[in-house]
Amino acid sequence: MSRLTAPDLLRRKTAGQTVDRIVMVTAYDAQMARLVDVAGVDMVLVGDSLGMVVQGGQDTLSVTVGEMAYHGRCVAAGLERAHLTVDMPFMSYQVGVAQAMRTAGTLVRKGKAQSVKLEGGVRSAPAIRAIVDAGIPVVGHVGLTPQSVNAFGGFRVQGRDQENADRILADARAVAEAGAFAIVLEMVPAALAAQITRELGIPTIGIGAGAACDGQVLVCTDMLGMDQRFSPKFLLRYANLEATITGAVGRYVADVKSGAFPTAAHSY
Numbered sequence: 001m002s003r004l005t006a007p008d009l010l011r012r013k014t015a016g017q018t019v020d021r022i023v024m025v026t027a028y029d030a031q032m033a034r035l036v037d038v039a040g041v042d043m044v045l046v047g048d049s050l051g052m053v054v055q056g057g058q059d060t061l062s063v064t065v066g067e068m069a070y071h072g073r074c075v076a077a078g079l080e081r082a083h084l085t086v087d088m089p090f091m092s093y094q095v096g097v098a099q100a101m102r103t104a105g106t107l108v109r110k111g112k113a114q115s116v117k118l119e120g121g122v123r124s125a126p127a128i129r130a131i132v133d134a135g136i137p138v139v140g141h142v143g144l145t146p147q148s149v150n151a152f153g154g155f156r157v158q159g160r161d162q163e164n165a166d167r168i169l170a171d172a173r174a175v176a177e178a179g180a181f182a183i184v185l186e187m188v189p190a191a192l193a194a195q196i197t198r199e200l201g202i203p204t205i206g207i208g209a210g211a212a213c214d215g216q217v218l219v220c221t222d223m224l225g226m227d228q229r230f231s232p233k234f235l236l237r238y239a240n241l242e243a244t245i246t247g248a249v250g251r252y253v254a255d256v257k258s259g260a261f262p263t264a265a266h267s268y
């Protein structure tokens with residue numbers, strides 16, 4: 001089976017209309033990548049959320065290009081159909097266009113990325129343009145951009161007042177004009193996301209951005225309910241793997257302690 005490409009995904013929005021909604025989910029290893037690919041997602045994102053999900057940090061700021069490339073390679077090994085996007089981590093593209101191009105190249109060569117994602121609109125547009133011109137498809141990301149968490153003062157909905165909404169709209173336009181083939185809208189009011197979706201020719205992929213987007217993205221461990229302590233308003237949990245896993249491992253612990261496992265059937 002062949003992998004979905006950036007042009008395939010761009011065609012999901014034709015003449016400004018959603019033809020077929022894009023389903024994106026994060027993954028960080030080959031096992032999860034295989035499972036979400038079999039389940040039919042269109043895009044797998046190796047998000048820099050791995051700084052929180054995999055590394056247990058409070059934010060995404062410590063993640064390195066080498067770590068993104070490593071997890072990209074792991075995820076690529078599990079995919080047959082889905083498109084692989086790998087995040088450009090904090091300070092791997094903000095220094096300048098040349099740095100951004102080098103990082104994108106590393107994520108393609110070493111991380112097996114089919115496209116890269118970077119945060120920011122107007123300020124990131126020159127980097128997006130240069131990476132696209134180098135032949136690497138780009139996904140933009142505006143609204144709540146977690147790499148700016150310290151400037152925002154927390155992981156908060158963005159664009160609630162008119163001035164901020166106008167800024168996010170200008171950012172989204174700049175991303176599209178710079179040549180990105182899709183854009184993530186994170187934690188913005190549904191009406192603003194709907195306006196951006198109507199205006200842009202490229203697909204919008206929402207997370208906490210309402211139903212009008214051309215696609216949706218969730219973090220795999222969130223949607224699978226692996227940490228019940230995390231329950232933002234935008235999240236729908238499709239499973240309770242925290243209960244499934246702690247229950248299963250708890251039974252294993254009990255069986256080993258009691259001597260119920262292994263039995264003769266599990267022995268050579």
Ligand code: KIV
Pocket residue numbers: 026045046047048049050087184186207217218219
């Ligand atoms: O890092 C990430 O997982 C992301 C998604 C939440 C869009 O950027």
